[in-house]
Amino acid sequence: MRVHRSGTSPAGAALAALALLLPLALGALATPAAAQDPGGARQTPARGSAYMGMGVAAHDGRGAEPAGLAVQAVQTEGVDVSSHNGNVAWSTLWNSGVKWAYVKATEGTYYKNTSFTQQYNGSYNVGMIRGTYHFATPDTTSGAAQADYFVNNGGGWSGDGRTLPGALDIEWNPYGATCYGKTQAGMVAWIKDFLDRYKYRTGRDAVIYTATSWWTQCTGNYGGFASTNPLWIARYAAEVGTLPAGWGYYTMWQYTSSGPTVGDHNHFNGDYSRVQALANG
Incomplete structure (x- = not known):
């Protein structure tokens, strides 16, 4: 659009203003609202506040269970929780059909779940x-250091028939670069x-x-x-879709990040x- 700088009519002035504002408006639309504050600055959550599926929800959308969920075989319902869920009503979940749970234990080498005791013991006590699980931050410390921190702070395993192997939550970085600055x-x-360090410490292959x-x-x-590590896939849709390379099937599927009671289902x-x-190994 060519804008005349002299003898401009009111209509022409309006079009000129629109031409100047349009790129700014398009730029705002290109940035997700969740990544802006009223002043337009990106909001970075506090370290330690990440939870399983946080990045998935931000990237793919936060889904409720779709109608007509395509489940072809027998499935057993479970939840995952972290400190953002607070004290969980485990008896309510149990009575609704939830039979297994994963609780966030750690993040990086700097954070331990402040609701861990209530969540971990409470789920066990209802049956x-x-x-x-451990929320990975590959840009802060080594994998081995984070595995040790995880095992030392609730991420261990015992052969009591009621304890699942630890899970490595590796997904979008809520604090910075998507791939944590790594190739x-x-x-x-x-x-x-x-994974190697977790296997050395516990004798189990992590999920x-x-x-x-x-x-x-x-x-x-x-x-x-x-061939060694069970897959827990996150996809909020009616079908699980394409799996990562190598895995012919999933062991667990996080199908929604907004469960009807609490936690991700x-x-x-x-x-x-x-x-x-899986608990018995």
């Missing part, structure tokens, strides 16, 4: 099989460092929680963990005996 090869090496789109972007869709791919089998 659930429960485990713990794809560097991210794979970091994850391997964590990997991720989303296919993040995994593809940040690891190059690496398939080398599929998940399907375990099998009946209750399969949940027990």
